[in-house]
Amino acid sequence: MTDIPLISHRISHQTRSTDGNPKQTLQIYILRPNTTQSVIDFQFLSMIDFQGNFSETITEIMEDMLTYHDIHHPNLTYLIEETKQYVINEARANINTLANDLQVTLTIKDYNPNATSRLDVDLIITDLEGTNRPPTTEEENDMCIVCFGNYSQHNNLCTLTCGHSFHFACIDQWLRRNISCPICR
Incomplete structure (x- = not known):
């Protein structure tokens, strides 16, 4: 084989x-x-x-x-x-x-099932860059589930396609190790 x-x-x-x-x-x-x-x-x-x-x-x-x-x-x-x-x-x-x-x-x-995990991450990160934004007033006291810090501590967050928001830097690093939303998984 x-x-x-x-x-x-x-x-x-x-x-x-x-x-x-x-x-x-x-x-x-x-x-x-x-x-x-x-x-x-x-x-x-x-x-x-x-x-x-x-x-x-x-x-x-x-x-x-x-x-x-x-x-x-x-x-x-x-x-x-x-x-x-x-x-x-x-x-x-x-x-x-x-x-x-x-x-x-x-x-x-x-049909190689292992071929594109890195490429999928690249596409997700590229899509995330388009959602990079400052937190709204209502979101400032919400917590990033990756670093457990408030959104007001960092001036940029983004939203995955599932609707969950995180600090951009936090979710960027998370997705490079795990290709799923930390909340949805």
Whole structure:
């Protein structure tokens, strides 16, 4: 039995005629059905250089992004090489591809249940930053359940999607260790 996470993928493309400068777009979707994170979506432009080769810059960025998103390393190399070959084959098969818009889509379905706890935290923290605010007059004497201090002691608090509020610094540290609300859990 192997401990390599199960990953499936599909590469597809669309071409559209264009009147101006043709764009080559690589769009990557990472679907994670075992986590609260539904879709990770990022795009790259200009995949093919002037000599008809796949851009080494995009190769490096793909490797960094897929590594950050915890795609298992042997699969990562395979996915990048297969995507590069797919793009080059499309460019060679359709000479007008470089005169048309070309959008290649790599869809990865990753069933690794341990892959994204860090990424889920990153998304939650990013969402929290948008709720960062001073306490209202009514909240000043309420207590942060993480540090047990009043909200008036620190000038910023935030609210999780469940509706519970905490000092921003406290819940930020809490969520980096535990990916659940300290009250709801």
